[in-house]
Amino acid sequence: MNRILKCIACLTLLLFCTRLSAQEIKWELVAPGVWKGSVGKPESYNLLVAAGAKPAVEELKTAGDAEFPLSKDEIVAKLTDGKTYLRFPLDKKEQLYGFGLNFQTVHQRGKILQLHVDHYGGKDNGRTHAPTPFYVSSNGYGVFINSARYLNIYAGSAVKRDGKNVPEAKDRNTDKSWSSRPYSDGVEVLVPAEGVEFYVFAGPKPLDAVRRYNLLNGGGVLPPRWGLGFTQRVKTLYTAADVEAEVKAFEDKGFPLDFIGLEPGWQSKAYPCTFEWDKGRYPEPAKFVNSLLNKGIRVNLWTNPYVSPQASIYNSIKPFTGDHTVWLGAVPDLTMPQARDILFGQLKKSQVDIGVSGYKFDEVDGYDHYLWPDVTLFPSGHSAEQMRQTYGLLIQKYSADLYHARNQRTYGLVRASNGGGAALPYVIYNDYYNHEDFITALINSGFAGVLWTPEARASKSEEEWLRRMQSVVFSPMAMINAWSTGTKPWSYPNVEKQVKDIALLRMQMMPYWYSEFAKYHFEGTPPFRAMNLEEGFQTEVKKEMKTTNLEENPYAEAVSKEVKDQYMAGEYLLVAPMFTGKATRTVILPKGKWFDFYTGEYAGDGEVITVTPGLDKIPVYVKDGGIIPMGPALMHAPKPSDKLDLEIRYYGSKPGKYMLYDDDGETFDYEKGAYSFRTINVVKAANGKLKASISAAEKGKPNTLNKVTFRAMTK
Structure with a gap:
């Protein structure tokens, strides 16, 4: 009997080892401080391919040599059930940042996520507009998984039985230090493919790792100067005359304006789209666009990529579309040159060639109930999952190519992006509208290699309107998105002067903003980024327990204190937005002297200050020597x-x-x-x-x- 049991055990172990087999990682130094690891048979279609990312080779060399930041022996790769398992080591006191455009949290250690392109649904669970599979460690390195798949992430959340640093099992009944989330010493990633490539970025500081990641993407985008000006998006069914009247109102009231956004009504049909001008609302499109250009105003057009059966290009593009629709519109397979030639050929002929300066690409992210399902078949053979993860990248890349061919920069809006997209000239936006969470997203955008706008639409009070406008001015795109409300900068008369002042400040600061975006492009430094990336910034590693009914949630845990309401803007500025109903706020100043942006007065040195700025100002501080x-x-x-x-x-x-x-x-x-x-x-x-x-x-x-x-x- 013992011999039989031993045979069964051996057979079981053999089957297990066959199903879960360790894989050799092939390493390649691709640039100073950047290593590529390859496991199994990586798929040829990945995020960097979809984005068309071309590494900034010379700039990566300038970043300097560095040693491999982890122990290669502790990086593990295995194949199991046709999937690739990766494990990266973690120190006990290490904090993690990144894993995409999160809206409510900056610290990501302990999270369980599925990185999946989607609209933001109110939870940081990995389903977001830019689920970039890149994370940064407080120890000063970064890791990027170059896969166009839905990735399951266990960011220091799961304890291996025979791990290197397994914590002691404790008795919950008698030991108050018992935790429902015991310490884990690894980041684990499950990739639904029989191989994958990934990159490790050295520091020595976290910001250095972020820079190297952005430079691998080709460097950050350098917008045209006008893209950093002020933009107003008008109501959906505006006519050419309505738009011209609004432009005249900006001029008469002395409000700056660089580009104006037309919403779905510019097209003859939308949801799905024809990509053709509505001749009733815009009878002479070329004359209209050029009239605005002569006044110094560019035109940006809303669209989504789903082709109406009534579009002139429908029959020609149909063979190159997926077998499911979005709002009954055909979904172009943008990995196929035939589909691209037809769709972007229409945009070029009808819009770009007459002077349209850019686009707002909507609905390339989610919701599941209207986007194509994962059972969709695309003629290229790429899976629906891969298309979901990269469609935002594809629409950005090939539209940007239209402008690059004209030697003309563009700057627009998009609902989805992903790893590899840092160089693409688009800012992410969404339908969510929480001011505090918008600032957290702005902070996290610097870890995700994307840009995010905390746009203003409308407000419940004049105070909220001014506070939102103040944040908008200190962001990548100074935008009012009034497609539904028709809101204007002066819609709240009691704060009209303050809104004008802050809009004019945006224009005064253009030399600074433009230089900071140039550093994003040439050096990889995000123009808007977390305090955690700033030299001298320290927060106590205290944990706080929110008031919780343990009977309702018996496994409630204290969480690390996060700083998610202040950020760095460029090399020298610390921005601390104010939110409605709050007359005062605290600001954590990094080590070194800091000064008030408006007055030059000393504010503090490595301390927590409490400020009462009044309604007129958003708190901004400049570091010593700024x-x-x-x-x-x-x-x-x-x-x-x-x-x-x-x-x-x-x-x-x-x-x-x-x-x-x-x-x-x-x-x-x-x-x-x-x-x-x-x-x-x-x-x-x-x-x-x-x-x-x-x-x-x-x-x-x-x-x-x-x-x-x-x-x-x-x-």
Whole structure:
């Protein structure tokens, strides 16, 4: 009997080992501080392929050499049930950030997620607009899983029986330190494919790992200058005359405006779409678009990619679409050149060629009840799952290519993105509308390689409207999305002046914003990012227990204290938004002296301060030695031929240095070297006088500067 039992045990073990087999990881150094690991047979279609990402090779070299940040022996890969299992080690005190565009949490350790492109449904469970499979460790490294599949993530949430650092089992009855979530020493990933490639990024600091990840994507997007101006989206059924009247109102009231967004009513039919102008509302599209261009206003068009049976391109594109529809519209298989040629050929002919400057691509994310199901078959042979994970990337890439071919930059909106998309010129938005969560999303966007806008639509009070507008100005896109409400910047008369002031501040700060986006492109530094990436920022590693009825939730756990309501904006600014109904707030200042952005007054040094800014201001602080280049309060972004005065504001007393970027602001000539970084240096002498300089313009390089003055903000 014992011999039989032993045979059964051996057979069971053999079957288990056959089903769960360890795999050798093939390593390749692809750039300084960046390693690619390959396991099994990685699928040829992945996120980097879909995004068309081309690594910024020279910039990655500039990032410098670094040692492999983990123990390779502790990175495990196995194949099981046709799936690939990966495990990465974790230290006990390590915190994790990333895993996509989350809206309510910054700390991700202990989470169980399925990374799945979808609308945001109110929970950070992995289903979101950009479920980027990239995470960053507080220990200063990053990991990216390059798979276009739904990934199951166990971010330090599951304890292996025979793990390296298995915690002691405790008696809940008598030991108050018992935890329902015992410490786990690994990040585990399940990929539904028989192989995968992944990347490990060295630091030494977390921000260095983020930079390397963005540079592997090709570097962050560099928008046109006008894209960083102010944008207004008009009501759905506006006519050409309505739009022109709204543009005139902006001019009459002295509000800046750079591009205006037309919603579904510009098309003859939408949901699904024809991609053709409605001749009743827009009888002369080319004349309309050019009339606005002559006034310095660009046109951005809403669309989704689902083709109406009444569209002129329907019959030709039908063979290259999926076998399920969205709102009865055909779903183009954008991995096929035939489908792309037809769809984007229509956009080019009907819109781009007459001067339309960009798009808002809607509904490429979710809901499950209207998007194509996972049983959908696409003619390319790519699965419905792969298409779901990459459709946002595909629509961004191939629309951006239309503009690149014209040597004309664009900047638009999209509902979905993913890993590999950092270089694509789109900002994510959604239908959710929680101000606090919008700021958390802005913070997390810096870990996800995407841009996010905390747009304003309408508000229940004038206070809420002003607070939302203040946040919008300190974000990647200063936008009012009034497709439903028709809201204008001046719709709340009691705060009209404050809204105008903050909109004009956005325009004054354009030299700073433009330079910070250039650093995103050339260095990989996210222009908007978490405090956790800022040098000298520390929070106590305390855990807090929210008031909980243990009878209702017997496994309630204390959670790590997060900072999710303040963020860094560019090299020098700390932004701490105010929310409706709150007259005061606390701000955590990193180590080093910080100064009030508006007055230059000293605010604190590595401490927690409580501020009461009043309704007129959003709290903003500048680090010691900070330099903020400011331009005039223009109504529209400057043209390539414009020469503008520059006021360089300096804060504190520490010697300051800033790299000011310049190019023509509209074309891709910077890719051929037609750009410059001019060095600004400021030193404050003992007598309080400034010794300041800006390097001379390089011969043959763009130079949009006229008179330059320096201003000491700290007296």
